Amino acid sequence: MFVFSLMFCFAVIMGSTTILSQDTLPVRWDYSDLYVSYPAEARDHQLEGTVVVWVRVDERGNVKSWRIVNSMSDPLDSAVISGIRSLRFKPRAINGRAVANGEAYVRFSFGGHYGGHGLDQYEHAVVNYNALLDMPEHTIGVLYYTERFYGRGRVRFIHGDIERARTDYDIARKRGCELPWYGKVQHDLVDPLLPHDTTSRDSLMKYAQLLSEYQLPLEALDMLLRIMAKYGEQQDVILELAKCYGVVQDWQKKWDMYRWCIQHGDTTTSVRLAASWAAYLARDDRSAVELCEELADKYPDDQNIQGNYGLALLTLERYAEATAIYQRIEDMEGDPSYYMLSDLKRHIGIGFPGKDKAREILRDVFKIPVLYIP
Structure with a gap:
């Protein structure tokens, strides 16, 4: 079993000004081409640990390059890179403007158990394409099950809009999803450090x-x-x-x-x-x-x-x-x-x-x- 946690940092530069948002917004992304499996060699040696990677994402959502900043071992590193190569991002627009290319921070944590099931009880990768926003922590999770792993992450934006923006995001069940619930969230986006800021x-x-x-x-x-x-x-x-x-x-x-x-x-x-x-x-x-x-x-x-x-x-x-x-x-x-x-x-x-x-x-x-x- 392994856990897959994501944190994405997207940036767009308006002139020479980059404005940091305090809060988080949901992002819709497409994992239709992603296949990640816990390597058999790693299972044989009971390898566990966390691989941390920075990836560069272009404005079309494609991963252009990557850099491992916390390596574990070749079987686990190779599994991470194999998955990252096919990763696709589709960020939502903010006030009608698409979020431009930026960097994504990706954590793959391997090891442990989820739901009481061991690593060897799952044979095929079945990807759930749903993105879940768990209130009130504003964390996004994606459930996969092969060697059964569960992912959570946080999305942070750097964007070019200084006005307050509100976005609704409906979470819908799709075919093949075992998750039992729906969710809806309203979230404010505001720059905390502008002169007009009233953030505490x-x-x-x-x-x-x-x-x-x-x-x-x-x-x-x-x-x-x-x-x-x-x-x-x-x-x-x-x-x-x-x-x-x-x-x-x-x-x-x-x-x-x-x-x-x-x-x-x-x-x-x-x-x-x-x-x-x-x-x-x-x-x-x-x-x-x-x-x-x-x-x-x-x-x-x-x-x-x-x-x-x-x-x-x-x-x-x-x-x-x-x-x-x-x-x-x-x-x-x-x-x-x-x-x-x-x-x-x-x-x-x-x-x-x-x-x-x-x-x-x-x-x-x-x-x-x-x-x-x-």
């Missing part, structure tokens, strides 16, 4: 979070920076920026965001996140170690913050001090192995140099046998 800050934040959720970190960063420019520095925006900077691996900016949280944050959660990131950077940034120590002194009863300070000390191979920190956690009736192991797993990217020593500390000091630390 909360709705803009929700939109930025959706971009991040659908793995479009650069677009999310752009939206968040525009929100911050318009409304000022606020904690929820800063934390979301930190998350996106981590996705694009801009570590210094992520660190700057957490520094802001430490200085201005008003919740323990933001301080814990900052402490976690400080521990991550401890080996290369002396100020990060000092910050971990400062937070540990400031929040002596917070086991999460104490655990992050312990991780920073382990990273620097200051084992005696780290042991004392984990003993403090144990004195608070906490589990030192939980914090040590969870922190090591979360920070696997730092190339932690003291895993064997950490296992030794757990075994000899806390009498906790640990066979393996990832």
